[in-house]
Amino acid sequence: MIDPVTLITGNAGKAREYASLLGVEVSATRADLIEIQSLDVAAVVERKAEDAYAKLRSPVLVDDTGLALHAWNGLPGALVAWFLTTVGDQGLLDMAADLTDRRATATTALGYCDATGVRVFTGTVHGVLTTQRRGSGGFGYDAVFAPAGSTLTFAEMSDAEKNAISHRRLAVDALRKDLGLCGS
Numbered sequence: 658m659i660d661p662v663t664l665i666t667g668n669a670g671k672a673r674e675y676a677s678l679l680g681v682e683v684s685a686t687r688a689d690l691i692e693i694q695s696l697d698v699a700a701v702v703e704r705k706a707e708d709a710y711a712k713l714r715s716p717v718l719v720d721d722t723g724l725a726l727h728a729w730n731g732l733p734g735a736l737v738a739w740f741l742t743t744v745g746d747q748g749l750l751d752m753a754a755d756l757t758d759r760r761a762t763a764t765t766a767l768g769y770c771d772a773t774g775v776r777v778f779t780g781t782v783h784g785v786l787t788t789q790r791r792g793s794g795g796f797g798y799d800a801v802f803a804p805a806g807s808t809l810t811f812a813e814m815s816d817a818e819k820n821a822i823s824h825r826r827l828a829v830d831a832l833r834k835d836l837g838l839c840g841s
């Protein structure tokens with residue numbers, strides 16, 4: 658079990674998934690954190706975790722998640738939140754309507770910071786940007802992303818199905834391994 662740690666996020670979907678993935682009550686707190694400008698979620702989360710620890714002075718977890726389109730050289734990457742809040746997932750599909758190469762990569766970077774410094778763990782799932790929204794579960798871009806090997810989008814899966822294979826799951830597994838929490 659992880660020592661009391663505060664997950665800093667304003668995203669209810671992330672908070673719900675971490676509670677399930679970590680198997681602990683997650684105390685999710687909203688804070689205005691520094692988010693540097695980069696397509697790379699690992700770079701963004703490192704600074705975000707340092708800032709969160711500086712504000713709380715107790716162990717913190719922060720998450721930055723992105724969706725990178727192969728045909729767009731990684732865009733929107735960590736900037737996907739801006740696409741979703743401005744034009745939504747349908748707007749993203751409209752902009753990508755002519756793409757024949759629809760490969761996409763979803764990556765979660767999980768930053769853990771305590772008195773010893775920051776550690777960053779990433780989880781990546783390859784898949785495709787669908788041509789239409791499908792499913793009503795999940796959040797963010799889940800309705801337009803289908804992981805490789807699945808005919809379903811994340812939004813068409815149950816929470817348990819998504820959490821078994823998701824980018825966030827892989828990042829949490831890497832954190833558990835580093836903290837010696839495998840199997841706990």
Ligand SMILES: O=c1[nH]c(=O)c2ncn([C@@H]3O[C@H](COP(=O)(O)OP(=O)(O)OP(=O)(O)O)[C@@H](O)[C@H]3O)c2[nH]1
Nearest residue numbers: 665666667668720721722737738741796797798799
């Ligand atoms: O389909 C999805 N499956 C996921 O598993 C997932 N995780 C995050 N997202 C979305 O991607 C953007 C990341 O933005 P983001 O990392 O900057 O987070 P945020 O600003 O929403 O919250 P936070 O920074 O307070 O934690 C936001 O629009 C999120 O809704 C996801 N979409």
